[in-house]
Amino acid sequence: MVTAKDGQLYRLNAATGEIARVTESGLRPLTDDLAKLRVGDYYEMSDVTSGEKYLKYLGNGQFEKSLYAIRDDGK
Secondary structure, X not given: OEEXXXXXXXXXXXXXXXXXXEEOOEEEEOOOHHHOOOOOOEEEOOOOOOOOOEEEEEEOOXXXXXXXXXXXXXX
């Protein structure tokens, strides 16, 4: 479970990488393609105060901090 800056609560399924918003009526899956974490992809943290600004998703809810991100340009 993660709370966003706007107060919204989100649940990460560590096994699948799927993210759902927690509401009063239950879980609402996010259907946007960006909402599913992919192993090996880098994600930028918006509230970082240290030099490590990016997280690499390792799978199973595990992340690795990084000073920089490696972009996949599809080539």
